[in-house]
Amino acid sequence: MITLTGFGKDYGDFTAVQELDLHIEAGETFGFIGPNGAGKSTTIRFLATLLRASRGHGEVAGCDVMQDPVGVRQAVGYMPDNFGVYDGMRVWEFLDFFAVAYRIGRSERKQIIDNVLELLDLTHKRDDFVNGLSRGMKQRLCLAKTLVHDPPVLILDEPASGLDPRARVEVKELLKELRRMGKTILISSHILTELADCCTSIGIIERGQLLMSGPINQVYRQIRRNRMVEIQFVKNADIGLSILRSSPHLRSLDHETTRVVAELETDDEGLATLMETLIAEGVRMRSFNDRDPTLEDVFMTVTKGLVT
Numbered sequence: 001m002i003t004l005t006g007f008g009k010d011y012g013d014f015t016a017v018q019e020l021d022l023h024i025e026a027g028e029t030f031g032f033i034g035p036n037g038a039g040k041s042t043t044i045r046f047l048a049t050l051l052r053a054s055r056g057h058g059e060v061a062g063c064d065v066m067q068d069p070v071g072v073r074q075a076v077g078y079m080p081d082n083f084g085v086y087d088g089m090r091v092w093e094f095l096d097f098f099a100v101a102y103r104i105g106r107s108e109r110k111q112i113i114d115n116v117l118e119l120l121d122l123t124h125k126r127d128d129f130v131n132g133l134s135r136g137m138k139q140r141l142c143l144a145k146t147l148v149h150d151p152p153v154l155i156l157d158e159p160a161s162g163l164d165p166r167a168r169v170e171v172k173e174l175l176k177e178l179r180r181m182g183k184t185i186l187i188s189s190h191i192l193t194e195l196a197d198c199c200t201s202i203g204i205i206e207r208g209q210l211l212m213s214g215p216i217n218q219v220y221r222q223i224r225r226n227r228m229v230e231i232q233f234v235k236n237a238d239i240g241l242s243i244l245r246s247s248p249h250l251r252s253l254d255h256e257t258t259r260v261v262a263e264l265e266t267d268d269e270g271l272a273t274l275m276e277t278l279i280a281e282g283v284r285m286r287s288f289n290d291r292d293p294t295l296e297d298v299f300m301t302v303t304k305g306l307v308t
């Protein structure tokens with residue numbers, strides 16, 4: 001649904017983005033992660049047809065970003081990192097303004113606006129003035145305006161920045177809902193916890209270079225070949241411990257009475273075999289938890305902290 005091939009952008013002598021290749025499948029929620037100044041907004045603004053590439057090209061929903069910007073705009077709902085709202089406009093008028101810009105007919109507009117307000121839980125604010133809304137509500141309204149033309153692709157630049165924890169959770173829930181609706185979503189952030197549980201794939205960018213990208217679990221696995229397994233024994237913990245200690249895959253072991261954290265250099269098959277052996281030897285467990293590294297582990301491993 002979104003492809004970038006050799007995309008690069010220079011501002012004068014400064015290269016903000018080098019040669020970036022990216023591929024995002026339909027239905028993905030892609031987290032675009034990088035420190036401040038890494039080149040996220042530059043890439044996003046190109047995809048939103050607001051900036052010309054210095055090299056390379058891009059495609060969104062089958063439309064070439066440079067050759068067919070109108071096609072791209074029809075397919076994309078774009079939320080910039082800094083957005084303005086107009087004074088003296090009511091919430092429904094703000095949405096109506098964008099609906100008109102997308103040439104949606106008068107007869108359809110009211111229903112569309114009602115639906116979008118309901119989805120974003122803003123129905124009760126319909127007649128309020130936009131500039132009187134809280135930051136969280138303004139952010140939700142801005143997300144609402146990206147949806148009025150029902151685009152298959154959403155490109156959201158730091159949609160949860162500056163929000164309090166409750167509003168952040170609401171944004172995450174909304175993203176999940178939009179994914180369920182079949183939208184392809186590209187969301188940028190430098191706040192990792194924000195993206196960890198709502199993305200299906202991620203890309204990590206630093207100093208204008210994509211350091212790593214792919215399905216989130218694959219990226220985790222690439223970072224840490226060893227698996228961290230947390231086991232809670234109910235019976236025969238001593239047998240369980242000796243099985244673990246004799247495993248050729250064991251790299252480290254941390255245990256306290258009935259709870260064990262074992263680091264094993266193995267794959268899914270290896271873990272399944274271990275579980276089988278434990279059960280066959282009469283070890284009873286109440287949990288066997290293959291703990292993934294966190295997004296923060298991945299980020300710290302991949303980036304070098306070169307951009308400030």
Ligand SMILES: Nc1ncnc2c1ncn2[C@@H]1O[C@H](COP(=O)(O)OP(=O)(O)OP(=O)(O)O)[C@@H](O)[C@H]1O
Nearest residue numbers: 011016034035036037038039040041042043081190
């Ligand atoms: N119009 C511009 N002219 C000159 N340099 C620019 C311009 N826009 C961005 N840059 C520079 O390009 C680099 C990448 O900026 P960009 O805004 O794409 O980063 P970002 O990853 O979105 O950062 P942030 O998380 O802080 O928004 C930065 O060093 C920035 O200062």
